[in-house]
Amino acid sequence: MVLWQLWVRMVAVGSKALPLRRTKDHTVVETCRLFGEDVGVFRQGRSRNMRRKADGRRGNSDGSYQSKGSHGSESDGAFKDKKYQKKQDFSEDAETSYIRQQIDAETVKYFSEIANVLESGEVELEERPVVCGNALEESRGKEMELATDHIISHTMQTLLDGCDADHLCGFLRSCAKDFGRIAIDRCGSHVAETALNSLSSHLQDEDYYNLIKDTLTLLCQEIVRKPVVVMCNCHGSHVIRSLLCLCKGVPLDSEFHSAKSSTVLSRRLNLYSDKEHKNETLIVHQGFPDLLEFVVSEMLKCNATDIAALQVDQYSSLVLQTALKLLAGQEQELLRIIPVILGCNVENADQSYFIETTEVQNIRDLVKESAFSHLMEVILEVAPDTLYDEIFMKIFKGSLYDISCHHYANFAVQALISYARNQDQVGAICEELGPRMRDLLKMGRAGVVASLIAASQRHHACEHKCSKELAAAVIIANEDPNCIVPRFLLLDNYLFSKDKANWSWTSGCRVHVMGSLILQSLFKYPSDCIQPYITSITSMDSSHVLEALKDSSGARVIEAFLGSKAPEKQKKKLISKLKGHFGELALHPSGSFTVEKCFNASDVPLREVIVSDMLGVQKELSKTRQGPLLLRNLDVDGFSRQPEQWRSRQKSKLTVYKDFLAEFVEEESVSWEKKNPPTTDLSKKATQQTNIKKMRQEIDTVLASFTSSDSSKKNKKQKKSGKEQGDNDVEQKPSADKKKRKHRQKDDLSKSSQKKLKS
Structure with a gap:
């Protein structure tokens, strides 16, 4: 027992002394190639490709990669050999090496003591900026070494986050020449981002605006000196995106870094309003618009080889996506930089066209690359109308189905459809893809179909045609149209069934998400366009409707139908199928929303049926998260006490x-x-x-x-008179x-x- 206590005490002492330990990083002189392929991993001395996970790509002898089973692979091989080469040194300066200096023992001890003091909580809140500022003064001339050290870098983040604006800008100006190297380092990138976040917080005080602007100018000038290296680095890419957001004046952790796929999909399928989107991206300070335009334009002043590297690199793609989103609405700037990103000659931007005919096939091949496919989605979103129309006519029109077949390029087609500008464009897309809806669904490209249905509804273009083609995609001639909605709800189950003609509802299967989204968009059509779908959903068995409602995706479809322009009689027919099950649905986490939708779409007798079902589970429902609000909205308590007044x-x-x-x-x-x-x-x-x-x-x-x-006044009268019959006469x-x-x-x-x- 004594030995055990002694061992525990030794471990405790060792853990406290851990921050004072020095690792091998301080005794070995590190060499890094700033502008090479392997930046950011120079401590280990091995290429980052040594531990790359298998991603389904085959490496060629020249270092390029070719995807397995990609659409149009016959022409892709020669194209990749010519254009998609592994990024080598981008200039003669790339051959120069940077020698990381050793940190002396006194500096190590000093910053270890500072870290212990700050972590102990002994420093008062008012004194903290002074302590942090004095510590940063001690880092002059050693910023690069301290910021890239995997222990002291944490201390540097604490100091930069707690110091005042003067010391913060002084630190950044001192290390401005090494900011690119710091940004591409695994530890240094965190220090750089902490500094940018701290700058953003200090911008709330307008007195520091000019000071911060001068500091950011120095950093931007250093970044654009060799932008390709920083953009194509996994750590540097994140730092540049934060820098761009800071220049724009938006939060550094906003969706401009990388929007969630669910958010993008909701916006494209009319489930997410533009007004809500604008409210989410509020500008927190005035920003530096001139610096933003300067950085973006200088980043793209590259030769053809560098542009080709930026187009297919996943990290540089993220930087360019952020830049395009931040410049949305600035048409002249976008007309200047988008052709450059597409690989076209910038001199043609002043002429009547932006995309060269010789680059069309090249761009079609690029869209089949993962990184460029994401980039093309953002280009189509922010492109001015004239440029969007040219991209649509030259690159996509006539090849929409072939591009949609590719597992990466189909997302660019979805963006093209979603951001269509007018009815003519939607009509042209519908003519080309409408008859191929069945093939697209079989191929797993339901997102393309959903985007087309949503765009048709948004622009009121080809609604009858889209509705008819969509129904034909899941039923064969002379088949009962009542099976349309069930087949879309269980789309995968239907598509992969061997005997499609005799397919029936399979209990226990989850509702298909894209099938649900397609139906939700479809029920926004005018009622005369969706008669087969209305008949189908109202003909479903009660058990199938109930099972669909217990799935969140299925519940959204029922709610969309209840909010559609379908006849009230048909809505009541569907609601009547749920008699006796409203209490069960209300207890379900997502079912309470559907119950309220059913209540709002019902007449008084049906509302009474719904509330009567709720009375049996009122006690259990009041204990759930969603129950109290539902009980209050439906006035279940009022119905139980005074049914006639409730009616x-x-x-x-x-x-x-x-x-x-x-x-x-x-x-x-x-x-x-x-x-x-x-x-x-x-x-x-x-x-x-x-x-x-x-x-x-x-x-x-x-x-x-x-x-x-009225009820409160009646209660007062009842107390005064005490005559029930008289009160009834008053009511x-x-x-x-x-x-x-x-x-x-x-x-x-x-x-x-x-x-x-x-x-």
Whole structure:
């Protein structure tokens, strides 16, 4: 037992002394090639390719790579041998080596003590900037060595995060000439990003604006001296993206670094409004727009070999994507840099065309590369209309199906469809891809089909044709159309079944995500375009509807149908299939949203059925996360206490809402359609739909306040009189004053709603 305690004490002492230990990094002089392929891993002295995971690519003798089984592989081989060479030294300066100096023992001890003092919490909050600033003064002339040390670099991050703006800018100006080397180092990149984050926080004080601008100018000038090396490095790429975000004035951890795929997909399929997207990317400070344009333009002043390397490198692709997103809306700047990224001659940018005919096939081959495919998606998103039209006509039109067949290039086609500018472009795409929907689904390219359906709905182009071709993709001639929706819900299960003619619903299968998204977009079509789908979904068995609702993707489809322009009778038919199961659905995490959608789409008798089912699980539901809100929105407690008053309130809500729609919304929508065809400005219609939703919420809120005030007054009268029969007479026959007050408040609501809609 004594030996065990002694051993534990020795371990504890050793762990405290660990920060004072020095590793082999301080005793060995390290050599790194700043502008070579293997930057960022020079401590180990081995190529990063030595430990590269197998990615399905075959290495050629010249160092290039060729994907296995890529579409159009016959022409790809010669193309890659010629253009996709492994990045070698980009200039004569690449042969020069940098000798990393040894850190002396006193400096090691000093920064170890500083780290211990800061971690111990002995320094007061007011004194911390002074301590950090003094420590940074001691690093003068040794910034490169300290920032790239794998232990002291953590201390440097703490100091840069806690110092004032003067010492921070002084540190960056002192190491500006080595900033490129620091950025491509595994440890140094974290130090560089911490410094940029700290600069962003100090920009909240306008007094430091000019000081920070001068510091950033020095850093930018160093970065663009040899930009290809930093851009193609996994650590340097992240530092440059943070630098670009800082120059723009957006948060350094914003989606400009790399947007989530789910966010991009939602926006493309009309599930994510542009207004919400703009609110997410608020500018936190005024930024440095001139520096941003300077960095981007200087980064692309490369020779043809360097541009070819940037096009296919995954890290440089991320940098260029960030730059394009930050420059979105600046048409002249985009018209200048996008042709360069595509590999075209920049001199043609002043002429009537931007893309050279000789580069068309080259770009088509590049789109089949993973890195360039992602880059092309962003190009299509931000490209000005004239350039987008030229890219569409020269590169994609006539080859849409062939490009869609490729496992990387199909994402560029999805972006092309999603960012189409007008009805003519959507019509041309539909003519080419519409008859091939069945082949695309079989090939696993459901994303292309979903993008086409969403674009058709957004621009109101070829909706009948798209609906018809989509139905033909999952049913054969003379087949019952009632199976369309079930087959899309279980799309993979249907496509991989051997006997498709006798396919039936398979219990236990998960709803196909892309099939769900396709149906959600489709139910936004006009009702006359989706009659087979309406018939199909209302003909599903109750058990199948219930099973679909227990899957989040399936629930979204049912909710989309309930919010569609389908006849009310058909919606009620589907809701009636769920009688006796609403309580079960409400207890499901995602089912509560569907229950509320069903409630809003029902008449009073159906609403009573839904609430009656909820009474049986009211106690269990109140303990769940989503339950209390659902119980309050459906007024389950009010129904259990006073059913007749609850029915009266629900009837009043439905009446007022229908009158409101008939009097204002339909009039406004008709006049809007006459004045604004679908090709002009679709954002206005989206805004109108948002206003309608707000108006409905306002009606519900106002009516709820009426009923609550009335009920409170009735309760007071009951306490005073104590006569139940008299109170019932008051409830059945409201006074003339109360009727006038209700009508006056209703008129006020209508007037305010009308003003909002007209504005």
